[in-house]
Amino acid sequence: MxxxxxxxxxxxxxxxxxxxxxxxxxxxxxxxxxxxxxxxxxxxGGDCLNSGCVPSKSLLAAAKAARSGAKAAAFGIAYDPPRIDFEAVQAHVQQVIAGIAPHDxxxxxxxxxxxxxxxxxxxxxxxxxxxxxxxxxxxxxxxxxxxxALVPPVSGLAETPYLTNESIFALKDCPDHLIVLGGGPIGCELGQAFRRLGARVSLVEMNRLLPREDRQAAELLRERLQAEGVEIHENAGMSAVQKTHDGIQAQLKTERGEATLEGSHLLVATGRxxxxxxxxxxxxxxxxxxxxxxxxxxxxxxxxxxxxxxxxxxxxxxxxxxxxxxxxxxxxxxxRLPARVNYAALPRVTYCTPELAQVGLTVEEAQQQGKKVEILQSTFAENDRARCEHATDGFIKIVATRSGAVLGATIIGPQAGELILPWGLAIARRMKLSALAGIIAPYPTLSEISKQVAGSHYTPKLFSSRTRWLVRLLLRLG
Missing domain, CATH: 3.50.50.60 (FAD/NAD(P)-binding domain)
Structure with missing residues (x-):
């Protein structure tokens, strides 16, 4: 130069x-x-403000509102089917961005x-x-x-109009049929959001849905997406795509052979x-x-x-x-301090309904590392606040050593992203399960699920035959 x-x-x-x-x-x-x-x-503000976290969570909030009427029936309350003004939804997204923009x-x-x-x-x-x-x-x-956005080498994609997270928030009309290529967090979040806002959605993933996440949690989320009408193609690759008179035509390679998928719009969500x-x-x-x-x-x-x-x-x-x-x-x-990164307690959240949050090791990761661990699990069906709100789908799963040191936590359910925080603290500060088992949690709250699952580590010893023998002995002594 x-x-x-x-x-x-x-x-x-x-x-x-x-x-x-x-x-x-x-x-x-x-x-x-x-x-x-x-x-x-x-x-x-970069991607987060303009085409990532802020607009996607704003869109998800609108989609959740569109779905609230269906949930209200469980409480004995009926609403008319929602009338969705998609242009107004997108205006809401832009208003949120504009409200945060002065900070950046x-x-x-x-x-x-x-x-x-x-x-x-x-x-x-x-x-x-x-x-x-x-x-x-x-x-x-x-x-x-x-x-x-990473654009994969799919035959015909360069000649076919497609959306990424950088362009999808500029849509003026809701897609008739949105094909989502990629079943990671972005694909799942936007797929569910657009389905709730009225689009037909087909989600294509070459692996299983959310392949990095706990298998049981990912399966529960897959079931929810399907129940809401999202069409899911797992273990399927998109071999070719082309523009048609009506929209998009994609060729898929699946475990059962080749298939054709037609839609109005294509969202590429295959990574960064x-x-x-x-x-x-x-x-x-x-x-x-x-x-x-x-x-x-x-x-x-x-x-x-x-x-x-x-x-x-x-x-x-x-x-x-x-x-x-x-x-x-x-x-x-x-x-000039030699500070170093440590991602052991770095959390991540997929903001679908139900939310899926993770910090530390998953069960699969612990097994791959050959660690001898104890797996603790409690469900939201056992949580009184979740029962009050008809939000009982999901669970918390803890990976711990046999001595009670916390190695990882998976939460799928209501407010999972909020509930994951103490588990990150436990990993970062090398706390044992006793710290969370002994805390006083307000009743009734979703946070009690963390206290309950931590306490389950000690339940076998607390209610053992040895404990009963000791109690009887002490009682005899007056």
Whole structure:
């Protein structure tokens, strides 16, 4: 690259990317006294605000409201069938985004003392970044450019109109028949949402639904989706797709042979790929591949003055992971503390109904690692609050050592994402089941399920023949 008519600018830390990770680093660094520059070529807030967490959860909330009338019948209350104004639903989604956007805006960050540059960034050398007409030299750089939807190599897909999470929230009309390629969290969430909002939905997954999650929990969610009318094709690959006069035609390869699926719209939800185009990482001596930028446990790249965080770093692709990584980088870059990432207590949630939350090891993962564990389980059917609300589908499953150390927790059921928090704390602080078994939980609450399942570890010993013998002995002694 030839530098011409460029103005040299210096700073302590330069962040490339205004998504969750980049904004957290920039805000923290500036408020702690570092001269900070933030570079963002697209929309402030990144994927999470504009096409990920915020719009998808807003759409799910609308879809849940559309379904509430059906649930009300269990309480003796009847509603007319819902009349869904899809354009108004999408307006609700955009209103939520607009309400949060000022928190991620250029104006807010400039108010925090951050210099914000709205342009593309490209490295000229291991210590120089070019942004428009400026050449930036920084003590530390942070790459937080995020990810975009991964488009699989399906024959005909490039010539066929399709949706991703980046375009589906711009639809003005509800699809007549939405084909969803991908049965991970995004596919399941949006598939259920659009079904509840009136679309026919066909979900295609080359493995089993939610292959990373606890098998029993994923099966329960699959049953719920099917009960709501979602057509599910598991262990099925999409071999070809083409545009037709009426919409989309997809060819599937299933265990029972080939099949044809026709719909009005196609949503591609097969994962994410890191955004590194245009950065000229070779000039920066930063090693990367199709999975992302290579980082060590301190989130340093192969160029030790350059860090990477968020989806582009090739690790867990969650907003809360990006925020956590930002804290690790700040400790390393500003205070030179050797802070390292530890994802042992990193939770994840699939926000369907019922919600599915996980932290730590699943049963399958513990078995694959050859651990000798105890599996504890309790159902929401045993929880009085869940019974009051007719929300008894689901369970909590705990993976623990025989001595009571918590290794993992799976919750599927009402408010699972809220209920997973104490189990993450237990793993992070190496707490035993006794800590949760001994806590006083308010009655009646869903949170009692955690106390109940923790207590079940001690039940066999508490009500054993040995305990009965001891009680009788003590009673005889007066």
């Amino acid at each position: 030839t530098l011409q008519k460029t103005e040299e600018t210096t700073c302590d830390i330069c962040v490339i990317g205004g998504g969750s990770a980049g904004l957290s680093v920039a805000a923290g660094a500036s408020q702690m006294g570092a001269d900070t520059i933030l570079v963002e070529r697209g929309e402030m 805006s250029v104006e807010r960050f400039e108010g925090l003392g951050v210099r914000v540059l709205r342009d593309s960034a490209s490295f000229h050398s291991p210590h120089e970044l070019v942004v428009g007409e400026q050449r930036i030299r920084a003590r530390r750089f942070v790459l937080a450019t995020g990810s975009r 790929q890191p955004v590194t185009d245009g950065l000229n990482l070779e000039a920066a001596e930063v090693i990367h591949d199709s999975r992302g930028i290579k980082v060590d446990a301190r989130l340093r790249t192969s160029n030790r003055r350059i860090f990477a965080a968020g989806d582009v770093a090739g690790g867990p692709q969650f907003t809360h992971a990006a925020s956590y990584q930002a804290g690790i980088i700040l400790r390393n870059a500003l205070f």
